[in-house]
């Protein structure tokens with residue numbers, strides 16, 4: 474019996490993703506920096522902000538379409554009115570997520586299933602609401618992943634609960650550049666057998682914070698450190714979710730010597746002795 478570890482597209486051992494909230498105009502600059510370094514990101518849009526903007530805080534629908542979606546980035550739910558689900562009654566949380574999702578799907582003519590919890594999200598609870606309540610209704614609303622905040626660490630693990638997806642670090646975390654360097658220097662294939670798990674570096678924040686703190690060079694430094702690495706896949710949040718869940722759909726024979734890929738994606742697997750397999754859609758392979 475061997476460990477069988479996921480490898481990202483092309484057999485890569487690591488992935489990097491970004492997540493920026495609130496649909497503010499400064500996202501236009503963030504996306505330029507991400508594009509310059511070949512990064513991919515997810516932009517979480519509280520739709521009422523965009524649709525009722527009178528102050529120029531938010532991007533317009535056309536700006537989001539042209540600068541984010543058409544450049545290969547993702548948009549995701551951030552509530553219609555940016556309400557923290559932990560602080561409101563379930564019926565209000567359900568409306569905020571569902572209406573935000575329906576607004577995005579109407580505005581951009583696509584299917585939206587990703588989310589970042591608005592405000593304090595699921596960090597604190599009032600009105601007898603629990604995480605299990607929020608998790609259940611988010612799932613019922615076909616939200617497949619939701620990013621939270623406040624758990625910064627240098628473990629670089631994939632989430633175990635997609636509806637409580639904890640990022641690696643906020644961009645202002647004082648350790649972020651050190652962690653980014655550790656991440657790029659890691660050679661997963663040289664780790665102890667059980668430590669050869671795929672790794673993820675997940676950065677989040679609000680683009681207006683760069684303007685407020687006058688530290689755009691920080692985003693440049695993070696991207697520069699992570700960019701142009703052969704063993705890193707640069708992906709949106711949804712691309713990572715869809716790839717990992719496709720990998721988890723692989724079907725094995727009882728003796729573990731055959732694997733069948735029932736999905737439409739090429740899937741990469743390391744059988745823990747350094748042998749890398751690419752299993753094509755519909756293919757059964759001896760491993």
Ligand SMILES: [Zn+2]
Nearest residue numbers: 494495591592
């Ligand atoms: Zn927000």
